Amino acid sequence: MKDNLQEIFSRHHGTRDALIPILQDIQAEFGYLPPEAMDAAGKFCRISPVEVYGVATFYAQFKFDPVGRNSIMVCQGTACHVMGGARILEEVMNQLEIKPGQTTKDARFTLETVACIGACALAPAMFVNKETHGRMKPEKIAEILNGAGN
Amino acid sequence: MEPAIRMQPGKDRQVLVCRGTGCESQKANIIYSNLEKELDKMGLSGSVEVKFTGCHGFCQQGPTVMVMPAGTFYCNVNPDDAAEIVEMDLVKGQPVERLLFLDPKTKDRVLNFRDMKYFNPQRRIVLRNCGFINPEDIDDYLATGGYDGIKKALGMTQQEVIDEMKRSGLRGRGGGGFPTGMKWEFANRSVADQKYIICNADEGDPGAFMDRAVLEGDPNSVLEGMMVGGYAIGATKAYVYVRAEYPMAYERTLIAIGQARERGFLGKGIFGSNFDFDIKVKLGAGAFVCGEETALMASIEGRRGMPNPRPPFPAIKGLFGKPTNINNVETFANIPVIMTKGGDWFASVGTEKSKGTKVFALAGKINYSGLVEIPMGTPLRQIIEDIGGGIPNKRKFKAAQTGGPSGGCIPFSHFDVPMDYENLTQLGAIMGSGGLIVTDENTCMVDMAKFFLSFTQKESCGKCVPCRLGTKKMLEIVTAVSKGEATLQDIDQLVELAEDVKAGSLCGLGQTAPNPALSTVRYFRDEYEAHILRKECPARVCVRLLKFEVNEENCKKCGACLPACPAEAITWKKKEVARIDKEKCIACRSCILACRYHAID
Numbered sequence: 001m002k003d004n005l006q007e008i009f010s011r012h013h014g015t016r017d018a019l020i021p022i023l024q025d026i027q028a029e030f031g032y033l034p035p036e037a038m039d040a041a042g043k044f045c046r047i048s049p050v051e052v053y054g055v056a057t058f059y060a061q062f063k064f065d066p067v068g069r070n071s072i073m074v075c076q077g078t079a080c081h082v083m084g085g086a087r088i089l090e091e092v093m094n095q096l097e098i099k100p101g102q103t104t105k106d107a108r109f110t111l112e113t114v115a116c117i118g119a120c121a122l123a124p125a126m127f128v129n130k131e132t133h134g135r136m137k138p139e140k141i142a143e144i145l146n147g148a149g150n
Numbered sequence: 151m152e153p154a155i156r157m158q159p160g161k162d163r164q165v166l167v168c169r170g171t172g173c174e175s176q177k178a179n180i181i182y183s184n185l186e187k188e189l190d191k192m193g194l195s196g197s198v199e200v201k202f203t204g205c206h207g208f209c210q211q212g213p214t215v216m217v218m219p220a221g222t223f224y225c226n227v228n229p230d231d232a233a234e235i236v237e238m239d240l241v242k243g244q245p246v247e248r249l250l251f252l253d254p255k256t257k258d259r260v261l262n263f264r265d266m267k268y269f270n271p272q273r274r275i276v277l278r279n280c281g282f283i284n285p286e287d288i289d290d291y292l293a294t295g296g297y298d299g300i301k302k303a304l305g306m307t308q309q310e311v312i313d314e315m316k317r318s319g320l321r322g323r324g325g326g327g328f329p330t331g332m333k334w335e336f337a338n339r340s341v342a343d344q345k346y347i348i349c350n351a352d353e354g355d356p357g358a359f360m361d362r363a364v365l366e367g368d369p370n371s372v373l374e375g376m377m378v379g380g381y382a383i384g385a386t387k388a389y390v391y392v393r394a395e396y397p398m399a400y401e402r403t404l405i406a407i408g409q410a411r412e413r414g415f416l417g418k419g420i421f422g423s424n425f426d427f428d429i430k431v432k433l434g435a436g437a438f439v440c441g442e443e444t445a446l447m448a449s450i451e452g453r454r455g456m457p458n459p460r461p462p463f464p465a466i467k468g469l470f471g472k473p474t475n476i477n478n479v480e481t482f483a484n485i486p487v488i489m490t491k492g493g494d495w496f497a498s499v500g501t502e503k504s505k506g507t508k509v510f511a512l513a514g515k516i517n518y519s520g521l522v523e524i525p526m527g528t529p530l531r532q533i534i535e536d537i538g539g540g541i542p543n544k545r546k547f548k549a550a551q552t553g554g555p556s557g558g559c560i561p562f563s564h565f566d567v568p569m570d571y572e573n574l575t576q577l578g579a580i581m582g583s584g585g586l587i588v589t590d591e592n593t594c595m596v597d598m599a600k601f602f603l604s605f606t607q608k609e610s611c612g613k614c615v616p617c618r619l620g621t622k623k624m625l626e627i628v629t630a631v632s633k634g635e636a637t638l639q640d641i642d643q644l645v646e647l648a649e650d651v652k653a654g655s656l657c658g659l660g661q662t663a664p665n666p667a668l669s670t671v672r673y674f675r676d677e678y679e680a681h682i683l684r685k686e687c688p689a690r691v692c693v694r695l696l697k698f699e700v701n702e703e704n705c706k707k708c709g710a711c712l713p714a715c716p717a718e719a720i721t722w723k724k725k726e727v728a729r730i731d732k733e734k735c736i737a738c739r740s741c742i743l744a745c746r747y748h749a750i751d
Contacts, residue, residue, distance in 0.1 A: 017470075019452035020435055024394075045452070058454040058611075059435035061394050077356030078554060078587050079513035081601050087738060115438065115605060116356030117395045120511060121172050121209030121519035132175030138716060138738070 004029050005037060009044050019045045023056055032063040068103040068110035070148040072096070073127040077116025085124040089113060091138040092126070095145060108150060153279045155218060156293035161199045163240065165189075166216040168281060170205030170366050171359075171398055173213035177229050178202075181213055184232035192241055204367020204402075206281035207521035208268055211251065216263060216281075223263035224249040254517070254539065268537055273499065274523045275507050276323075276360075276483045280367030285402050288409040291370035297415060299489030300377045304423040308338055311382040315485075317493030319505030324350055324441075324478030325556065325582045325658075327504075327571045330485075333475060336465035337383040340473035345385035347376050348450070348469065348476040351392045351399065352434050354441040355554030356605065358585035360509040361479035363521055365392065365399035368483065369406035373429060375482030377420070378489055380427045383475050388429040391446055394436050403431050438555075438609035442657045443468075443476045445611070456613045457657035478583070480509055500526035504570035512538050514587040515545065522586075527568040530560060534588060543746075545590040549673065553582025555602045555609075556662030558669025559595070578669045580662070592743070594691035595674040596681055600628045602666035610659060617660025620651035624667055631678055632692040634685040641678055645671055690742045690750070697751045698735050702727050704749035714744035 008025045012018040019041065026037045033056055042052040056062045074089040093099060096109050103110045119125045122134025126141075128148050133140070157164055167173075167182045185200045206214050211225035215235065222245050224235065231249060238246045250259040251266055260266050274280075283290035291297070303311050316331030337345065349372060353361040364372060376388050392400045407429050410416045418426045432450050439445045440455040447469045449455035468474025484506060488496045497505045504526035510533065513519045517539030524533060530550060534540065541547050549559040558579040560567060567573050574581050589598065607621040627644045630636040648664030655661045671678060680686045687695040700711075705727045712722045719734035720741060730741070730750070742750050 016452040017450060020449065021433070024433060024435065047452075055452065055454055058456075059437050061434075061436035078551070078585065078601070079357045079519070082514040082587060082589060082593055084743070087740075090738075114395060115354075115609075116359075117171070118353070118359030118362045118511075119172055119175060120357055120359055120513035121212070122175065123513060123519070132171075134172075134175065138740075 001030075001034070001037065005040050012044075014044045014046065016045055016047060019047060019052065019055060020059070023052075023062060027062060031067045032065055065103070066107075068107045069150070070109050071127075071129055072109050072111045072145075072148075073114050073117075074100075074111070075117055075119070075123070075125045075127075076113045077120065077123075079120035079123040080116070080125055083123040087138055088124050088126055088136045088141070091141050092145075095141060109145070109148070153282050153294035155282050156290050158199045161197050163198045163220075164218045165198060165200045165235070165240070166218055166282065167200065167202045168204070168206050168212060168214045169202040170209075170363060171396075172205065172209040174398070176213050178213040180229040181215065181227055181232055184229050185215075185236065188233050188236035189240070192236055194236070194240055198240055201284050203282060204280045204285045205363040205521060206263075207277060207363070207523075208518065209520040210518040221262040221264050223251060223260070223266065225251050268518055268520070268539070271528075271532065271537055272523050273507050273525050275487055275496075275499070276364060276480050276509050277367070277521065277523045278487070279371065280363060280521075283368065285367050285369055286405050288370060288406065288413065291368070295490060296370055296486070297374055297421075299486030300374050300381070301421050302489050303378045303381055304421055304425060308382050308384065311378065311489075312338060314493045315382070315488065318488045318496040319493075319500075319503075320481065320484055320488060320496065321504065321571065322478060323480035323484070323508070323583070325553065325580065327581060330477060330481055333465070333477070334379060334382045336463070337385075337473050337475040340466055342473050344387065344470075344472045345383055346469045346472055346474040347380045347383065347385045347388040348446065348474060349376055349388070349390040349479060349482055350441065350443070350446060350476050351390055351396075351403075351479045352441045352446060353393055353396070353479070353583060354438040355556070355583050355585045357513055357554055357587050358511045358583045360511050360521055360584050362393075362396050362399050364479050364483050365396070365403050369399075369403045370410070371483045371486055372403075372479055373406055373410055373416075375477075375485035376429060377415075377427055378485050379475060379477060379482065381425055383473070385475065386426045386428070388427065389450055389469075390429060390431045391440070391450060392431060392433055394434045400431065400433055407431065437611070438605075439611045439657070439659050442659060445657065446476065447474065454611075456611045457659075459656060480584070501568065501570045503572055508569065508581065508584055510569075510584045510586040512586050512588070514551075515541050515590040515593065516588040517542050524569070526570045529566050529568055531565045533569070533586070538588070541588065541590050545592065548589045548591055548593055549595070551579070551587040551589060551598065551666075552585065553580035553662075553665070554585045555606045556580060556658065556665055557582045557585075558665045559589075559598070559673060561673040563673075578665065578672055580665065592689055592691070594632075594687055594689035595670040595677050596628060596632050596687070597689075597691045599667045599670045600625065600632055603628055603663070606659065606663035610663070614654075614656040614660060616651045616654035617656065617663065620647060620655070620660070621663050623647060624651070624664065628667060631681045632687075633694040634681055636682050638679070638682060641671060641675070641682070690739070690748075693737050693739065696737065696739070696742070698730050698732060698737060698741075699751050700728050700730060701749045701751050704747050706747050706749065708747075710744045710746065711741035711750065714740040716740060
């Protein structure tokens with residue numbers, strides 16, 4: 001981990017305004033924010049660990065637990081809501097038996113909601129890793145989940 | 151309406167492939183490479199250029215492919231269609247009939263995008279280049295007259311630039327509607343060793359996507375607008391703050407900045423002047439409140455994105471304590487045109503107090519979702535019926551929701567309202583950033599208010615009490631209404647509380663969060679009362695008030711509900727009324743959505 005962190009820090013100045021970009025890079029590397037990485041980021045930016053934690057927890061993007069191998073995101077924006085996004089989310093929750101923010105026991109899936117990615121014309125939309133599935137119907141979900149990597 | 155498109159030397163035709171988020175997620179990248187391969191196979195690579203572009207705006211029927219200069223417009227294109235497009239259109243000169251847009255009213259295929267009712271009434275200033283130029287190639291932007299605006303501005307004094315902006319009447323497109331020229335003047339008057347320009351691309355309204363489309367389709371126009379702003383107020387450093395959910399917009403902005411730096415358009419002494427200017431990009435981290443100016447600046451500084459009381463205004467004390475001017479993406483995209491064509495020209499478009507155009511993101515219960523840019527003052531009816539193609543499935547228009555979680559709705563009784571800042575504010579809706587969500591008779595307005603309040607409640611940063619507790623309490627009341635557990639007094643309390651939250655909150659989030667509730671009570675009080683008094687949801691959305699029983703009088707015995715049920719709870723035989731087994735019913739509403747006759751209570 002130390003080498004990865006050094007490499008990340010080398011891309012930034014050790015100033016306060018670099019904190020969020022650094023945390024973003026850490027998350028891109030590890031999938032979440034390991035506590036020791038947050039501490040190191042604080043030291044690098046000369047900010048106390050409690051403040052780093054305060055900043056990280058403020059933003060919805062940051063995760064504090066390891067994530068599953070596949071990320072499932074169900075859009076809950078206005079257009080998706082009007083077009084039945086809640087039913088899509090419900091069906092995904094039923095099939096994976098987890099709630100948004102949780103990871104399945106086999107660590108295959110992490111489920112999250114997003115408040116609009118701007119693909120409103122494809123509403124309701126869901127995303128498996130970086131792939132978009134638009135105009136979703138509950139009956140299409142099983143196949144999509146099966147098609148994700150193990 | 152169309153910009154000058156750059157064509158590679160020796161070529162006479164172009165195939166434009168939309169690769170905005172919408173089309174790209176439907177394999178536009180493969181369509182693009184297939185077209186290249188097919189052209190090569192047919193030996194046409196020397197005369198036909200394949201170019202990828204940003205969003206054309208006709209997202210509903212994406213992926214879209216356009217052959218220029220003819221203007222032949224193909225919709226719903228599949229990667230496998232590439233061969234046919236090349237063979238038929240580009241080799242034989244015959245359009246691929248089945249991929250042309252089908253006008254649902256006349257049942258005619260429309261050959262040319264210029265003849266389509268979707269594009270025809272639009273007036274594209276902000277989106278002038280979107281869908282026509284390659285957003286990752288600065289030369290394409292230059293060919294359209296790009297960067298002429300900043301060159302012209304650099305030949306003027308700062309005050310002359312500000313005066314030109316004032317003459318144009320341009321007002322902030324992020325929602326506030328504050329005159330841009332005045333905002334610049336305030337920042338210009340501040341004296342400091344360093345000033346900043348920020349482009350707010352933290353498009354938070356769930357249901358708006360015009361800022362994303364501009365950054366994905368024409369990022370250079372935003373950069374140029376920022377340069378003009380920087381020159382006018384005397385800022386040498388700038389930031390674009392992009393939402394984390396928009397990776398493609400982020401990438402393309404970075405590419406545009408890189409190319410502009412290479413050409414010397416950014417850096418020291420740009421365009422031979424003594425004006426230094428550089429732009430950085432910051433990626434948001436998922437917080438709606440960061441769309442608010444002071445919260446956005448806190449976020450750039452590496453803090454929790456919480457707003458601060460104003461005054462001091464950002465123009466006096468902003469980013470890193472220095473005078474700062476923040477404008478929205480769409481505002482900046484207007485500026486190069488205002489500089490080249492003049493403020494008077496811009497002011498000739500629109501209404502008396504709302505000048506220019508507005509981009510709306512049309513979505514929800516509408517035939518053609520997508521981006522629509524129209525002169526200010528265009529009637530709502532025209533946007534929905536003509537451009538948007540009306541409501542699907544012959545259902546009735548109920549209301550249009552504008553301004554997202556900060557806005558309100560426009561009911562059918564105001565269907566002809568000219569869309570500008572004043573009219574929308576008067577109706578209790580707001581212009582907002584331009585999200586326009588269409589609802590039909592199957593949308594419950596109590597549920598709509600609940601949706602927005604649960605959003606603002608979740609996104610409230612918690613700094614000030616009225617917003618933190620008020621949004622929560624309002625949500626509780628609306629939730630109780632949706633369950634049939636409220637009383638009529640609760641509506642009055644909701645309205646009273648809403649007024650207090652509006653008046654008492656620290657920032658725009660709290661000050662506008664009550665709008666969806668207030669507006670739905672104002673126009674759809676009868677729906678609230680139906681939930682409370684009759685324990686009934688007229689739109690059949692609020693699950694707790696649904697019985698899931700077939701109304702024998704209304705049932706037309708068509709059986710449409712049978713295949714819709716995922717739980718096998720419905721029994722139906724030909725010429726018989728359907729029945730729902732309540733033991734098996736999972737209350738998913740699939741049957742209600744499938745029934746055309748309102749026969750399920």
